[in-house]
Amino acid sequence: MKERLKTLLLISLVSISLILTKRLWIELPNEMFNLFNNKDKAYSASYLLSDMIIPNKYLLNFNEKYHTIFYDDSKHGLWTNTQKILATTLGSEDIKITDISSEEFSTYNWKPSIVFYFPEKINTYILAKALDVKDPNYIVDAISSVKSIYIYLGTGDPFFVLSNDENHKIIYDNSIDNEQLKEQFLAIEEDAKVQGKGYNFYYSLKDIYGADKDIYVPYEMNGTVPTVYVENQIRNLDIKGRREIAEKFFEKSIDYIREIVEGNESTIYEYNNKVLKLNVNGTVEYYHPLEETVKKRNLYESLSTAAEFISRNAGITKGMYLDKFEEIEVDNSVGYNLKFKYRLRGLPVILGNEEVVDFIEIEVFNNHVRSYKHFIRKDMNKIINNIQEGKKMLHSFQIIDMNYDFLVEEYLKVNNSMNGAEVALNEVLSFIEDINLSYFDPCLKDIEDEVVPVWVIKTVNGLYAFNVYSGSLIYEKTGK
Amino acid sequence: MLKKVIAGLVIGISIMTISSYGHAQEVTDNIEVIDHIEVTDEAIDEAIDNAKVEEEVDLSKYRIIKPEKKAYSIEDKIEFINGIAPPGTTITVEVYGTTDLTRKNFNLLFLPSEDDYIEVSTDTLVSGNSGTFSKQLELVTGINKIIIKFGVEGVPDEEIIIFVNPKNSNSKDIKRPNKLIDILIPN
Numbered sequence: 001m002k003e004r005l006k007t008l009l010l011i012s013l014v015s016i017s018l019i020l021t022k023r024l025w026i027e028l029p030n031e032m033f034n035l036f037n038n039k040d041k042a043y044s045a046s047y048l049l050s051d052m053i054i055p056n057k058y059l060l061n062f063n064e065k066y067h068t069i070f071y072d073d074s075k076h077g078l079w080t081n082t083q084k085i086l087a088t089t090l091g092s093e094d095i096k097i098t099d100i101s102s103e104e105f106s107t108y109n110w111k112p113s114i115v116f117y118f119p120e121k122i123n124t125y126i127l128a129k130a131l132d133v134k135d136p137n138y139i140v141d142a143i144s145s146v147k148s149i150y151i152y153l154g155t156g157d158p159f160f161v162l163s164n165d166e167n168h169k170i171i172y173d174n175s176i177d178n179e180q181l182k183e184q185f186l187a188i189e190e191d192a193k194v195q196g197k198g199y200n201f202y203y204s205l206k207d208i209y210g211a212d213k214d215i216y217v218p219y220e221m222n223g224t225v226p227t228v229y230v231e232n233q234i235r236n237l238d239i240k241g242r243r244e245i246a247e248k249f250f251e252k253s254i255d256y257i258r259e260i261v262e263g264n265e266s267t268i269y270e271y272n273n274k275v276l277k278l279n280v281n282g283t284v285e286y287y288h289p290l291e292e293t294v295k296k297r298n299l300y301e302s303l304s305t306a307a308e309f310i311s312r313n314a315g316i317t318k319g320m321y322l323d324k325f326e327e328i329e330v331d332n333s334v335g336y337n338l339k340f341k342y343r344l345r346g347l348p349v350i351l352g353n354e355e356v357v358d359f360i361e362i363e364v365f366n367n368h369v370r371s372y373k374h375f376i377r378k379d380m381n382k383i384i385n386n387i388q389e390g391k392k393m394l395h396s397f398q399i400i401d402m403n404y405d406f407l408v409e410e411y412l413k414v415n416n417s418m419n420g421a422e423v424a425l426n427e428v429l430s431f432i433e434d435i436n437l438s439y440f441d442p443c444l445k446d447i448e449d450e451v452v453p454v455w456v457i458k459t460v461n462g463l464y465a466f467n468v469y470s471g472s473l474i475y476e477k478t479g480k
Numbered sequence: 481m482l483k484k485v486i487a488g489l490v491i492g493i494s495i496m497t498i499s500s501y502g503h504a505q506e507v508t509d510n511i512e513v514i515d516h517i518e519v520t521d522e523a524i525d526e527a528i529d530n531a532k533v534e535e536e537v538d539l540s541k542y543r544i545i546k547p548e549k550k551a552y553s554i555e556d557k558i559e560f561i562n563g564i565a566p567p568g569t570t571i572t573v574e575v576y577g578t579t580d581l582t583r584k585n586f587n588l589l590f591l592p593s594e595d596d597y598i599e600v601s602t603d604t605l606v607s608g609n610s611g612t613f614s615k616q617l618e619l620v621t622g623i624n625k626i627i628i629k630f631g632v633e634g635v636p637d638e639e640i641i642i643f644v645n646p647k648n649s650n651s652k653d654i655k656r657p658n659k660l661i662d663i664l665i666p667n
Contacts, residue, residue: 193556203560208546220616401608425610
């Protein structure tokens with residue numbers, strides 16, 4: 001019995017020593033072996049990738065007259081339900097593709113349908129891969145990028161229209177099963193038209209005032225935008241919290257990481273050629289120089305790497321979406337600069353910080369993240385009960401009307417051969433490229449900073465944000 | 481021929497001279513010759529007033545854009561109207577409906593009389609900086625008469641008739657008593 005006890009004691013001592021040794025050692029042989037499988041791990045982030053490639057606006061066309069727009073689809077999940085149908089079509093072998101003109105396509109909004117608008121043109125192949133289509137069909141060759149996806153929900157054969165603003169491809173596929181989506185759409189139509197459940201109707205500026213672009217605006221506005229407060233998470237972090245972030249980035253204990261605290265309370269962490277800086281203005285900056293030359297860029301691999309990196313390090317991924325990507329070349333290596341924006345309570349956020357333009361900016365060279373910059377502003381989820389009485393939200397045409405003289409001035413900056421009196425209404429309206437409801441983060445306070453609901457008018461000159469309650473211009477960014 | 485031309489010119493010049501003279505009298509308020517041109521002056525005043533109205537009210541600046549038709553039918557009760565008017569113009573939009581309890585079955589070919597209409601809503605709009613106005617109207621089932629008043633002298637009111645005929649409103653869906661006796665059926 002005594003011998004058995006001794007054996008047990010010995011086994012437990014050996015086990016404890018093994019666990020402690022593992023903690024002490026940097027890499028065990030089996031972990032080194034796993035390094036070779038990291039590439040597969042990077043490609044497994046497709047869920048996050050599909051989360052990033054989501055529309056920023058949903059136009060529901062009930063018929064020729066009635067249209068509504070959603071900015072937040074979380075209540076209905078229309079995109080989630082369309083993704084499955086779209087994935088089937090992108091992988092289907094039995095499809096028929098034909099071209100349609102812009103004029104003809106603009107009349108398609110008179111038919112029962114949903115149009116999903118993306119913030120930026122999305123590579124069709126990437127879209128297909130993000131939707132988990134193993135072997136995308138020739139749609140990806142027929143139209144290489146997509147800005148909007150239209151799905152027909154009327155009677156007759158269902159079809160999609162993939163558009164990049166210049167080209168529009170109508171795609172018929174016998175396997176499209178949109179019955180569930182159609183039922184959902186009809187329920188929304190019933191609620192909007194008959195029950196009057198707070199839906200706002202939108203009308204085309206092209207149809208009403210003869211503007212060039214088919215931009216939909218409301219002329220009556222129900223409801224309000226929730227009051228949201230955000231905080232600068234970095235400044236409000238103590239040294240322990242900062243060290244935890246550093247450990248997460250480098251995947252090492254703080255004992256192995258060099259720490260430098262600057263005079264302005266910004267903190268720099270350094271490990272093995274990698275640098276992480278936590279700025280007091282709320283940005284996290286990471287830099288890891290290229291270890292080898294990357295001669296061929298791969299967008300899908302780069303996006304997957306970015307997705308995996310962000311999901312591992314950023315923490316906040318809810319509401320984040322890919323806004324822009326551009327090709328870059330650094331030290332003879334080619335890669336991508338990816339820019340992400342984020343939504344608060346379903347609405348896109350515009351940052352008022354002149355130092356920081358994008359929520360996340362990341363330079364990726366296939367499987368290597370060279371630099372990463374993340375501006376962290378967290379929703380404090382404060383429940384506000386004191387909604388001001390009589391605080392009525394202005395509709396977007398009211399904003400145009402209140403600021404009409406200003407818009408004419410901006411228009412004249414581009415068309416300087418004319419004078420103000422000569423400018424016709426439809427010309428000023430044609431100058432507008434898009435109108436969206438958003439939040440404006442003034443980035444003034446580190447805690448309880450109230451973000452302002454705004455109507456954002458995008459023009460040839462740049463973008464202008466107007467307070468939805470007062471109609472006053474609170475932010476402008478000119479020059480593309 | 482030459483004589484005729486000269487005579488015509490003389491008459492024309494004399495008429496123009498008299499008009500200018502009369503106008504000058506009105507402006508300078510010269511009483512000395514007022515007895516001679518009393519009738520002419522009134523006529524000229526009237527002509528000037530008319531000219532002013534015509535000059536000030538450019539009817540092309542007051543227009544309904546949507547709807548384009550004066551009478552039509554729709555299935556849903558929400559209708560959008562808009563138009564143009566100089567900035568600051570106050571526009572009144574009056575909506576009248578018919579309950580059709582008289583069971584006269586009004587339609588676009590058989591319109592109600594003035595007495596059959598009841599007021600549904602009245603809205604006052606002000607034309608904005610862009611020189612436009614708009615309103616999303618909530619109509620009632622049946623015939624709706626919409627009167628748009630620009631409130632400017634010389635600008636006629638616009639009248640639009642919209643027949644709201646819901647898609648599913650047939651006798652199977654809505655069972656209405658046909659006669660008074662139908663209501664009084666014993667249990």
